[in-house]
Amino acid sequence: MALIVQKYGGTSVGSIERIRNVAERVAKFKMLGHQVVVVVSAMSGETNRLIGLAKEIQKEPDPRELDVLVSTGEQVTIALLAMALKDLGLKAKSYTGSQVRILTDDAHTKARILAIDEENMRRDLDSGHVVVVAGFQGVDEKGNITTLGRGGSDTTGVALAAALKADECQIYTDVDGVYTTDPRIVPEARKLETITFEEMLELASLGSKVLQIRSVEFAGKYKVKLRVLSSFQEEGEGTLITFEEDTMEQPIISGIAFNRDEAKLTILGVPDKPGVAGLILAPIADANIDVDMIVQNVGHDGTTDFSFTVHRNEFKKAMDVLNGVKTEIGARQVTGDDKIAKVSIVGVGMRTHAGIASKMFKALAAENINIQMISTSEIKISVVVEDKYMELAVRALHQAFELDKAPAA
Amino acid sequence: MALIVQKYGGTSVGSIERIRNVAERVAKFKMLGHQVVVVVSAMSGETNRLIGLAKEIQKEPDPRELDVLVSTGEQVTIALLAMALKDLGLKAKSYTGSQVRILTDDAHTKARILAIDEENMRRDLDSGHVVVVAGFQGVDEKGNITTLGRGGSDTTGVALAAALKADECQIYTDVDGVYTTDPRIVPEARKLETITFEEMLELASLGSKVLQIRSVEFAGKYKVKLRVLSSFQEEGEGTLITFEEDTMEQPIISGIAFNRDEAKLTILGVPDKPGVAGLILAPIADANIDVDMIVQNVGHDGTTDFSFTVHRNEFKKAMDVLNGVKTEIGARQVTGDDKIAKVSIVGVGMRTHAGIASKMFKALAAENINIQMISTSEIKISVVVEDKYMELAVRALHQAFELDKAPAA
Numbered sequence: 001m002a003l004i005v006q007k008y009g010g011t012s013v014g015s016i017e018r019i020r021n022v023a024e025r026v027a028k029f030k031m032l033g034h035q036v037v038v039v040v041s042a043m044s045g046e047t048n049r050l051i052g053l054a055k056e057i058q059k060e061p062d063p064r065e066l067d068v069l070v071s072t073g074e075q076v077t078i079a080l081l082a083m084a085l086k087d088l089g090l091k092a093k094s095y096t097g098s099q100v101r102i103l104t105d106d107a108h109t110k111a112r113i114l115a116i117d118e119e120n121m122r123r124d125l126d127s128g129h130v131v132v133v134a135g136f137q138g139v140d141e142k143g144n145i146t147t148l149g150r151g152g153s154d155t156t157g158v159a160l161a162a163a164l165k166a167d168e169c170q171i172y173t174d175v176d177g178v179y180t181t182d183p184r185i186v187p188e189a190r191k192l193e194t195i196t197f198e199e200m201l202e203l204a205s206l207g208s209k210v211l212q213i214r215s216v217e218f219a220g221k222y223k224v225k226l227r228v229l230s231s232f233q234e235e236g237e238g239t240l241i242t243f244e245e246d247t248m249e250q251p252i253i254s255g256i257a258f259n260r261d262e263a264k265l266t267i268l269g270v271p272d273k274p275g276v277a278g279l280i281l282a283p284i285a286d287a288n289i290d291v292d293m294i295v296q297n298v299g300h301d302g303t304t305d306f307s308f309t310v311h312r313n314e315f316k317k318a319m320d321v322l323n324g325v326k327t328e329i330g331a332r333q334v335t336g337d338d339k340i341a342k343v344s345i346v347g348v349g350m351r352t353h354a355g356i357a358s359k360m361f362k363a364l365a366a367e368n369i370n371i372q373m374i375s376t377s378e379i380k381i382s383v384v385v386e387d388k389y390m391e392l393a394v395r396a397l398h399q400a401f402e403l404d405k406a407p408a409a
Numbered sequence: 410m411a412l413i414v415q416k417y418g419g420t421s422v423g424s425i426e427r428i429r430n431v432a433e434r435v436a437k438f439k440m441l442g443h444q445v446v447v448v449v450s451a452m453s454g455e456t457n458r459l460i461g462l463a464k465e466i467q468k469e470p471d472p473r474e475l476d477v478l479v480s481t482g483e484q485v486t487i488a489l490l491a492m493a494l495k496d497l498g499l500k501a502k503s504y505t506g507s508q509v510r511i512l513t514d515d516a517h518t519k520a521r522i523l524a525i526d527e528e529n530m531r532r533d534l535d536s537g538h539v540v541v542v543a544g545f546q547g548v549d550e551k552g553n554i555t556t557l558g559r560g561g562s563d564t565t566g567v568a569l570a571a572a573l574k575a576d577e578c579q580i581y582t583d584v585d586g587v588y589t590t591d592p593r594i595v596p597e598a599r600k601l602e603t604i605t606f607e608e609m610l611e612l613a614s615l616g617s618k619v620l621q622i623r624s625v626e627f628a629g630k631y632k633v634k635l636r637v638l639s640s641f642q643e644e645g646e647g648t649l650i651t652f653e654e655d656t657m658e659q660p661i662i663s664g665i666a667f668n669r670d671e672a673k674l675t676i677l678g679v680p681d682k683p684g685v686a687g688l689i690l691a692p693i694a695d696a697n698i699d700v701d702m703i704v705q706n707v708g709h710d711g712t713t714d715f716s717f718t719v720h721r722n723e724f725k726k727a728m729d730v731l732n733g734v735k736t737e738i739g740a741r742q743v744t745g746d747d748k749i750a751k752v753s754i755v756g757v758g759m760r761t762h763a764g765i766a767s768k769m770f771k772a773l774a775a776e777n778i779n780i781q782m783i784s785t786s787e788i789k790i791s792v793v794v795e796d797k798y799m800e801l802a803v804r805a806l807h808q809a810f811e812l813d814k815a816p817a818a
Binding site for chain 1: 428463471473474478487491492493496503507552
């Protein structure tokens with residue numbers, strides 16, 4: 001007998017029919033003798049509908065009240081799923097975030113989980129109940145309803161698995177696992193049976209939409225065994241996210257991530273002296289703009305060029321900030337480009353293999369794709385290229401690293 | 410400065426536009442220096458939509474989960490109204506039933522309020538907030554969400570007014586007060602400026618849809634000053650429900666109530682001996698059927714006839730029960746009729762005036778309306794007539810007692 005936490009996203013519970021399907025899947029695990037905790041999101045579309053209502057009233061809805069509002073989405077789903085489970089003859093009980101209680105800080109709309117009271121859930125599990133918990137929501141110390149931000153239901157699932165010391169946390173989604181890259185771009189993309197936690201973290205943060213990054217961090221911190229599965233397929237083991245690195249079986253590159261969410265800013269002719277990077281980035285940080293890649297080349301003639309990327313939504317704001325500080329730091333010019341894409345290869349195997357970067361750059365050069373920026377970590381290499389080359393770059397790299405072929409066992 | 414509790418029903422908050430209107434009305438009271446607690450229902454149609462979803466899953470939805478589900482309706486409204494108030498520049502804070510905390514028993518879907526913790530609301534009111542509370546819902550001792558049953562938002566309003574010792578509880582609805590009878594049936598029906606608590610209780614229980622009966626009982630018990638007003642009219646004092654009876658100004662009859670919700674059952678040729686009424690009604694009570702009017706006439710030839718009314722929905726069930734016990738109690742025959750209507754005249758003035766009943770019966774006889782059953786209390790007289798005569802009976806009585814004319818002050 002195992003204790004399993006299963007999380008179903010909005011698409012998986014998007015209709016009465018689908019809620020019934022989830023109930024049947026849960027019932028199967030129950031029949032096998034497992035204890036099951038189910039975490040659900042709001043029915044697909046519901047959160048957006050509620051936010052739409054709020055915005056009809058306030059252009060920038062009050063965060064506390066927005067949480068009161070949108071948390072009703074998951075509350076509807078837990079009740080309906082508990083009913084569907086009972087209709088199958090199972091014992092089931094629903095819990096809102098406050099009822100569990102999932103204690104969070106008071107940062108409305110992006111709260112962080114501080115503690116989980118597992119006593120009530122444990123008692124219900126021991127008496128044979130399926131425990132159904134609302135994802136995405138919690139409660140602060142004063143009893144105010146909070147939400148964890150988009151994708152927060154994954155985090156709820158992992159946090160519950162950690163608190164209950166569950167044997168596995170299964171994230172059901174509309175894909176059947178983690179792929180070497182997006183199959184819509186590379187039809188030969190291959191489903192991975194396992195991926196390391198570190199690789200998953202890089203893939204999640206680099207734009208792979210399968211798992212919300214905070215949930216992966218959480219799983220890493222508390223060593224929760226995480227599995228991504230399809231809620232629409234009966235069979236399949238999905239992809240297991242592992243903590244062990246077995247370099248014997250480890251492919252050099254596990255996957256290719258990409259996104260078009262960023263924009264690039266460059267400040268030209270900056271005096272090449274200590275502290276100048278800080279002078280440039282401090283006002284950016286003060287404006288609450290997150291910076292991703294940062295590149296500074298060796299200087300010449302006493303000046304240097306400094307580039308970084310920000311989220312595309314903050315491009316204009318960042319340009320305004322840079323133009324404001326240009327004179328102050330004695331720079332020549334500020335340029336920017338929001339027609340860029342970032343493509344990254346990820347793999348723990350590259351730690352022990354040389355020449356990965358040059359293989360990557362050669363593959364891109366062979367397609368005449370110019371590299372604008374490069375940034376590396378121990379297990380990934382990211383490049384910025386012109387927007388329109390993104391798909392071509394991903395395909396070229398997928399082929400160059402032979403990701404369509406399963407690694408030798 | 411007064412402390413006012415205002416309750417707005419589903420129609421009054423049925424759209425974003427109407428929620429804005431409610432916020433503006435609340436703002437006016439705030440500007441006058443009053444402290445305001447607002448109780449709201451779910452947006453009109455929402456509760457039925459949610460129940461519809463539940464019934465798609467379970468024919469008889471699990472009561473605990475149904476409460477989790479439908480309580481989201483008011484939760485949406487409190488958040489939206491709090492936003493609308495903030496948009497007007499007011500301080501506002503929403504509370505669910507659990508957050509207040511409105512403690513109830515654990516009778517899901519028809520819970521009763523046991524206690525209200527007013528500390529948090531008091532603190533918010535003192536710091537200048539409008540307090541917005543979800544009607545219809547509470548929480549039991551174990552933290553389960555409960556609901557008070559249909560119309561429960563009125564009860565929440567009155568209960569909060571009692572707990573906070575509010576100066577007035579204003580019930581905003583789609584009518585502008587309590588009328589002598591339904592203006593759709595009698596165009597001359599007149600709005601009452603005041604009505605006594607006892608009369609209101611009779612009118613509410615007899616089918617007048619203005620106020621939910623439990624809220625009136627609650628108001629009576631805790632001496633809450635209650636006022637019924639229109640949420641769609643700017644002006645008007647509505648109808649005040651008073652505790653004082655001033656017979657000098659009191660009309661003999663205050664209003665006429667009526668309904669078509671009942672059915673009549675008669676058991677003929679029952680042996681006329683002590684305890685027979687109990688023998689008939691015990692199995693009815695065992696079947697959880699509520700009985701309203703009961704009439705037993707003097708017997709003759711050692712037998713008697715026994716009649717009573719039940720809700721029309723339970724007519725068939727009650728007939729089956731009676732047919733089951735017929736032989737046991739030695740009765741001759743069971744008959745039933747669900748084509749009946751009940752018409753009642755209500756007024757504390759009839760306590761001190763004789764001849765009211767005969768005036769009523771004469772008015773009906775003048776229209777050739779046959780009276781099938783009669784039941785009286787200190788301040789009302791009810792008759793059962795054939796269904797099709799209901800409107801005619803109401804009009805005849807309204808005219809006979811000159812209810813279109815305001816009483817002499």
